[in-house]
Amino acid sequence: MSLPKLEELSQSVWQGPSLSTGAIPTKEWMDTPVTFKPGGYAYPAKKEKLEYLDSQPGLNFPFARIWSPEEDDWLLPDNWKDIILKGLAERLDKFRSLKIFMDCCVRCGACADKCHFFLGTGDPRNMPVMRAELLRSVYRGEFTLAGKILGRLAGGRKMTVGVLKEWFMYAYQCTECRRCSIFCPYGIDTAEITIILRELLYSVGIGINWVIEPVSNSTKTGNHMGLQPLPFRDNIAFLAEDVENLTGVKLDVSFNRKGAEILFVTPSADAFAEPGIYTCMGYLLLFNALGLDYTWSTYASEGGNFGLFTNNEAMKALNGKMYAEAERLGVKYILGGECGHMWRVVHQYMDTMNGKTPANMEVPVSPITGTVFNNAASTKVVHITEFTADLIKHNKLNFDTSRNSHVRATWHDSCNPARAMGIIEEPRYVLDHVVDKWWEMPENTIREQTFCCGSGTGLNTDEIMELRMRSGLPRANAVKHVVDQHAVNTLACICAIDRATLTSLVDYWTPGVTVCGLTELVANALVQKGENRVDMPEGLRTMV
Template sequence: MSEQVPKPEELVQIDYQPPAKPWMDVPVEFRRGTFCYAGAKKNVEYLGFPNPRDWQPMDEDWKLPPNWREIILEGMRDRLQKFRSFRLFMDICVRCGACADKCHFYLGSGDPKNMPVLRAELIRSIYRRYFTWTGRLFGRLAGARDLTEDVIKEWFYYFYQCTECRRCSVFCPYGIDTAEITMIGRELLNLVGCNINWALEPAANCFRTGNHLGIQPHGFKDSIEFAIDELEDLTGVRVEVPIAKKGAEVLFIMPSADYFASPHYYTLLGYLLLFHQIGLDYTVSPYASEGGNFGLFISHEMMKRLHDKIYRETKRL
């Protein structure tokens, strides 16, 4: 694994020539600047995810659980039964390549495994090997392969190179939602503790303080009061922003970026002025102060858990 950080002029030199070897024979290479760091142990523990430990993708030993293969296959079996769409997407792709040049990760890297069709093949090949009779009988001839630690590393490297934008799905003639395949791949990785801190830390912050940035209630209150003062300086209008007011008609959920940084901050000033003008009966809450949901980059369950916090705060108020 290379330890050298690529220079900007190297990153823009993109080679779209595919490797001479079949994709199954091309090992994954973790190059600095092209992958996310592993989830911090404290965040994994805080969210109650399995196998918390100190590790990084550059390590040779990823410290997987002893029965990691059984965990992955059982998790895959469970999702094949739970999500009918997942099984359908595993079976109907004809590898037409209509999605290939629609992915910004492929366009920016030239790596064939970043084509949505081939990224899905990373998990589809395991599906064929363990969940179809053709894959069990004919193996690689049927596009199947064994589940190994190298496959897990390959999944980690490529499944997190996706922003779930679903542009590939728009152009798929069969309507395959490759983003859903990627999300399920991440869910399987989470089962054995292979996750990224870029997504886990915001989710953990949201559980702890109500927003991805980890701004505590008194900090949220200070930010809102500062915005009120600045709005008065700019417009001469003094608005009132109720915080955790019980019985309000609307609980307004804002993105944390709006009260934390520019230029989003001016959006905050704009809707505070609008709410004042129309006389909206609303409140905001430091415990539900995040309109974004980093659960999208982790799992279906994490999305629901983060939304549940907002629902519970709505009921409380």
């Protein structure tokens, strides 16, 4: 499906009949089956990718097959219903969160208009409470006494193929950004609901390829794109060369080096795709200026973890590489690059799933400032922004902010760092020091209330571009506000998915805005010893 023209989509968003614009559907949602049309769904997971993952020890990705959401028959296994209901029962036993979130919602509706998917599509089933009701109704109908007796009167229904299709549609119109959760009086987290829905769907072989292929690639080669050791190294070496040409400083970059103090892990997108590569050049330049004793790994070459978007087993297996590699190389700790969901996993899951940390790892200490990162004492992974903020506080970095004079920046808080970690002030502190001035977006769209790019959790795929532009509208709208008010031309963030997806988003809704990582701006402004810079009117983006 091609993307509608800006005028058409704009018109449709604010005037089209939808629950966002004031039209209340006359039919109840339980009586409205979902239909799949081209452009309305992400392509199903490829059979061979699922088969490969299913063959991995400890992982379970059964019923790989070729199927299409547009067909009536999804070629489900005969006992699919049994699998789903058993799977749900099992997860109720494993996750207290699921039980609480199933039982406690009062449908106050506070979350309803907090979801970027709802605001952009006006589809009632994109209200977070409704997304949960898709599952909750089955929970009532199949697991609770009242629901079994009163059925629909008590909001219960039975598990059917139609319900399963509905789950598939709406579990992939949620980016697990958790914005609704902070507005919920009980902290009900739709991310949990979506995670469970996706896990259940994978148990009957239903998933999307934009998630499964990266998971499969990460398993085999270590990173999403399936870059083998050599191309991975060469890409980074190439970026290092660019930095050398721009700054006249020779960089020392190593790979899989035993005995390094620090292992650096960042999303692989930073190594090969614009605009992430400029952030990557920023890391290289910064670490070199510090004389940091660090190494890259071609094996643990992916910070991102799309396992989070499939099931917790796959998440654990992918995440395990970081500690395995830290142990093999004998590093003291891990420094993590700019990434959103990577940090959800590192902050909230990593130590639980794959701890305790290898014996060679130590409580992280900045080799430059001596600061002990007690907040990472157990997991032993430090966020690059914490690391940089600490350097700045100790006057270890010398900046010339005029080198960023081409930048009029605003700051995008990425969902996971903001709401699943709480790294909100550090990037602002860093930004304050590397540019002369920058502007905040409206208060209801930043910090813990930040809006998602609209394409996280594996939805960054071209076939659903209209959906992505719709779901990203609230973010784009806030960007447009500061573009109009303050002539902002740069949207800075600490998330690799953001760097990719916000670029498409602002190109569509508010063209002329550049998306960049924070470390790119840091490196732009950084004054190094012995540098011999060419004129860099666009910072690291300057073509030599």
